[in-house]
Amino acid sequence: MSRLIYLDNNATTQPLPQVVDAMLPFLRDSYANPSSVHRFGQRIRHEIDLAREKVASLIGAKPREVIFTSGGTESINLAIRGLLRALPNKRHVITSAVEHSAVRKVCERLRDEGYEIDELGVDHEGSLDSAELEGKLRNDTALVTLMHANNETGMLFHVKEAAELCKCHGVALHVDAVQAVGKMPLDITSLPLAVMSLSAHKFHGPKGIGALYIRRRTRIEPLIVGGSQERNTRGGTENVAGIVGMGTAAEAILGRDPGEVDRVRALRDRLEAGILAAVPIARVNGGGDRVCNTTNIGFSGLQAEAILMLLSEAGICASSGSACSSGSLEPSHVLKAMGVKERVAHGAIRFSLSHLNTQDEVDHVVEVMPNLVSRLSSLSREQ
Secondary structure, X not given: OOOOEEOEOOOOOOXXXXXXXXXXXXXXXXXXXXXXXXXXXXXXXXXXXXXXXXXXXXXXXXXXXXXXXXXXXXXXHHHHHHHHHHOOOOOEEEEEOXXXXXXXXXXXXXXXXXXXXXXXXXXXXXXXXXXXXXXXXXXXXXXXXXXXXXXXXXXXXXXXXXXXXXXXXXXXXXXXXXXXXXXXOOOHHHOOOOEEEEEHHHOOOOOOOEEEEEOOOOOOOOOOOOOOHHHHOOOOOOOHHHHHHHHHHHHHHHOOOOHHHHHHHHHHHHHHHHHHHHOOOEEEOOOOOEOOOEXXXXXXXXXXHXXXXXXXXXXXXXXXXXXXXXXXXEOOHHHHHOOOOHXXXXXXXXXXXXXXXXXXXHHHHHXXXXXXXXXXXXXXXXX
């Protein structure tokens, strides 16, 4: 393949060169266990402390409030399960209908275990109604868990408003910020939430490492026991190379020109407008306040899997909000909750950019799409 255009950055991002360089020594010579008392081990411990400071600075937290995990999914599980274990007498949880599967699957398990799970709906753009949240908060509500930026549509929830409501009712709020970090400013000092999940590979760090912000005085029961690591909250010898890589990726975001967010948004808007103008059957799913890099476009009457295959043949990486099950594509639960027509939802493609993308790449995708869609439309009419 002569050219690769990567527009699947909500799935994962390319690790930055400085991230890889920072990790390599800890995969070769700097191999000591950070729990060891000798100088070699304590030098490695110091590197973990430095990385923790960098990740904390990225979100405006104190280093002691950052716990390293194996990734966003573990952070989410630790946040939800850990908070509930600390509040055994409260059995009511509130979430939304458009959460990532990492949250949805946990809530399904909780329902099977006797917890009452309330789901908040969204409007046609994918926005939450704060009044609905307030109406569902109860004395026995243990936890509210909401995403910051939707992984499929990029829609932003107004988590500050939700956090203030939860604070007034004495309810802990967990925010899944996996798709928000690196794409918008995040300052935890202005958000009165309890816990927030992060994942390094979503902002040009390595896979297999994440973090959980835990506000001071928030009680969390550990899920993984066996050691005193991470302030007794997550046992097990630390993934030092991953932690250092995550810290380096966080540092890169802090050092990046703030104008990069606007540049990525302009690229996203150019891609979106170009496709809509060139392909009459294209429709944007979602709207309003979105994270800068994401657009979800439905191609009415077509199948997302077929579109993705032809895009891949053209060297273009994108994604779908649908899950392949038993040989048939089921519309995304996110688009269903938004009321998107099935004809459009079945052909929904997510394009997610990063600061590494260029205008030339965007223009090439816009150029490719009309012929690609025309080919599939012709095949569809023949069937």
